[in-house]
Amino acid sequence: MKTVLNTTKRWVANIKGQFSIPAEKIYELPRHWKQAVLLAIDLCFIPLAIWLAVLVRWGGLAYEFRVVDLLAMMLTMVFSAAFFLRAGLYRAIIRYMGQQAIVTIVKAVTVSAVLLALAIFLTGSGLPRSTPVIYWATALILIGGFRLLLRSFYHSAFNNNRLKAVIYGAGVSGRQLSNALFHGGKYQTVVFVDDDAALAGTVINGVPVYGSNQLPALTKEFAISYVFLAMPSATSHRRSEIIDQLEGLPVYVKTVPDFADLMSGSAKVEQLQDIELADLLGRDAIAPDPKLIDQCIREKVVMVTGAGGSIGSELCRQIILCQPDELILFDISEFLLYQIVRELERAKAKEAHNVRITPLLGSVQNRRRLESVMTEFAVNTVYHAAAYKHVPMVEYNVVEGVANNIFGTLSAAGAAVKAGVDHFVLISTDKAVRPTNVMGASKRMAELVLQAFASKYNSTDFCMVRFGNVLGSSGSVVPLFRQQIQNGGPVTVTHKEIIRYFMTIPEAAQLVLQASAMSQGGDVFVLNMGEPVRIVNLARRLIRLMGFEVKDKANPKGDIEIHFTGLRPGEKLYEELLLGDNVTGTDHPKVMRADEALLPEKDIDLYTRQLQVACDNNDCEVIQQILQKAVPEFNPKDGISDAIWTRRFKNGVIEASDAEDNVIAGNFPKSS
Structure with a gap:
């Protein structure tokens, strides 16, 4: 009987092949x-x-x-x-x-x-x-x-050429997605799975519905390649549970757009996308307080420096929703400024907002330019997001990193006082806490500068917001990991023990907007970001969710290897958000206020004058020494990696006896 069935199947397949x-x-x-x-x-x-x-x-x-x-x-x-x-x-x-x-x-x-x-x-x-x-x-x-x-x-x-997929969620979104896939040419919906036991055993558009607990068996039975999450209104906690369940299956997980995007019409069900970055955090997103966000924005003139960057552009997207009178976009990059202006103009037309959007080119180190902008446009609130943030890049460009992060903040804060700005918010980083690299030290110095301004001037309210790594920002590990996985690997991680705090770009932007309303002058705000994430675990999770297996000693037949490249110059294994334990609460349950040591104004003046001279002379060793005096917690674990400084050392311009112990040779990447 079995032989007859096999013969019949081969005959049917042959007929299909002849007519295909x-x-x-x-x-x-x-x-x-x-x-x-x-x-x-x-x-x-x-x-x-x-x-x-x-x-x-x-x-x-x-x-x-x-x-x-x-x-x-x-x-x-x-x-x-x-x-x-x-x-x-x-x-x-x-x-x-x-x-x-x-x-x-x-x-x-x-x-x-x-x-x-x-x-x-x-x-x-x-x-x-x-x-x-x-x-x-x-x-x-x-x-x-x-x-x-x-x-x-x-x-x-034509179904034989399609990739077999499971739709997780048999609700309205799942049915719409099934219809879209049916008329598409890439995926074939084999089954639905749903948490609702009452739907198990039913049929939707000719596709059977099973319980979600049967998914592992269904994956093997139907040779499933993809799982599509069609649960846009599910809570973050439930989505995280589902993703944990799917992580061990050999499937590529994609999801329909967010419920808010579907309701607003900015996205369609069939526009499948990779797992949202927020789902990788393993915690619920921190909800904002609309009253706090509106307080310093609605019907005011708002300025964002570094408006074209990852954080700056997200700040602009959320600020425009709060309907200020005018939004000033300030950036040194013409291309990035052009991009964000186009995006905001489209959003403005769609939502019928009357916000005036003014793009301005300029460097935050040009104090006169900043003064004229803030004065002529009568700016009420400034969000200072213009900074160099990539640790290795600043290590290779010490002078420019210090000039932009410290003197740019000094110029922007001084211009804000001169122009009578009401609120000034600095975007800082967890790398400013006990820094081991120039980028972190420069950001901590920028915080000290702002705290000095806050203690001296009452006309402008200064505060700073400190958070960890931002998922999806430029240079973030997740987009890099995805690209490496799509290219067949390997995925590169600097160290197997390295851990980081993570948050999403919207969370970071919302924290910044709320901080300006809670500030009492000179405050350092930090977000309760939960437990830190081990980077290698994040890499493994992403590999599995993209339908591959990790290739290692335990699984030599896997698909994607993870290579450990070693810590980069100035990079720490662990990041911290606080310098001490003196922390108080705020009006937001997930936002804390840190009380940290200040530098007297005369010391700030002295160190900034010395830094200016050292930068003019391109003297990286003196820059490092001044930063260590200004930021006592700064403990550079590596020598100087600045490209010009190391080249001078190689060319004999710098005496070996003076600098050989403080120079890292060969760490600057060779051009390809």
């Missing part, structure tokens, strides 16, 4: 040719349906057709064809045929039956009076059924 190429050629024919063929087939179906109707009425072949009967048939064919064309019966693409096309077929066949009745009456045909009624049913079966068969044949012929 002709089917493709038929579907590639010009559309008007296919419409003409379909019309010809319908014209054959009309006399066949009439003959079948008479056959059913007489119960046999006893009726003999006369000339007037044939004339009635001809009239029905001609006028039915004319109506079919006018009704748009051939405009519908059969493989996409839906409910509206079926309604059109029913209307067309109904009119054809009425035309047959009129033809019988006008020609004096002897066809039975019940013929039009029976004809209506037979014609509907022939004309409509033929189209349904064609659609079924198309999808069965």
Whole structure:
């Protein structure tokens, strides 16, 4: 018996194979040719349906057709064809045929039956009076059924080339996604799975529904390649649980857009995307307080420095939703500024906001430029996001890193005081806490500068916001890991023990916007970000969620390897958010206020003057020494990696006896 079944399966597969190429050629024919063929087939179906109707009425072949009967048939064919064309019966693409096309077929066949009745009456045909009624049913079966068969044949012929997928969620979004995939050409929905036990055993659009606990077995049984999460309104906690469940399966996990994007119309169900970055955190996103966000923005003039960067651009997206009077975008990059302005103008037109958007080019180190902008536009609130943030890049460009991060903040804060700005918020980083690199030390120095301004001036409220790594920002590990996985690996991690705090770009931006409202002057705000994430675990999780297996000693047959490249210059294994334990709460339950040591104004003046001279002389060793005095917690674990400094050392410009112990040679990447 088993042999017979296998033989039958091979025979069916062979038949499908023989017809698959002709089917493709038929579907590639010009559309008007296919419409003409379909019309010809319908014209054959009309006399066949009439003959079948008479056959059913007489119960046999006893009726003999006369000339007037044939004339009635001809009239029905001609006028039915004319109506079919006018009704748009051939405009519908059969493989996409839906409910509206079926309604059109029913209307067309109904009119054809009425035309047959009129033809019988006008020609004096002897066809039975019940013929039009029976004809209506037979014609509907022939004309409509033929189209349904064609659609079924198309999808069965081309489903073999599709990737098999499971839709997780049999609700409205899941059904919409199933319809979109059915008419698409890439994925085939094999089954639905859902947490609702009442849906198990039902069928949606011809696709069976199973319980979510059966997913591992279904993955093996149907050779599933993809799982699509169609649960846009699920809580973050539930989504995290589902992703944990899917992580061990050999499938690529994608998700439909966020519920808010679907409701606003900015995204469609079928626009599948990779797992959201927030889902990788393993914690719920921290909800903002709208009142705090609005307080320093609504109906005010707001300025964002570094507006084209990852954090700056997200700040702009959220600020425009709070409807300020005017939004000033300040950036040194013409290209990034152009991009964010275009995006904001589209959002402004869509939401019908009246916000004035003003893009301005300039460097934050140019104090006169900043003063004129803040004064002429009567800026109320400044969000200072212009900074160099990539640790290795600043290590290779020490002078520019210090100049931008410290003197840029000094210029922006001074301009804010001169222009009478109400609120000034500095975007800082967890790398400013006990820094081991120039970037972290420069950001801590920027914090000290701002705290000195806060203690001296009451006219402008200064504060700073400190957070960890931002998922999805430029240079973030997640986009890099995804690219490496898509390229077949390996995924590069600097150290197997390295851990980081993570948050999403919207969370970071919302924290910044709320901080300005909670500030009492000189505050350092930090976010309760939960437990830190081990980077290698994040890499492993991403590999599995993209449908691959980690290749290592325990699994030599895996797909993607993880290579440990070693810590980069200035990089720490662990990051911290606080310098001490003196922390108080705020109006937001997840935002804390840190009370940290200040530098007297005279010391700030002294160190900044010394840094300016050292930067002018490109003396990286002196820069490092000054930063260690200004930031006592700064403990550089590596020597100087600045590209110009190391080249001077190699060329003998710097005396070896003075600097050889403080120079790292060969760490600057060679150009390819």
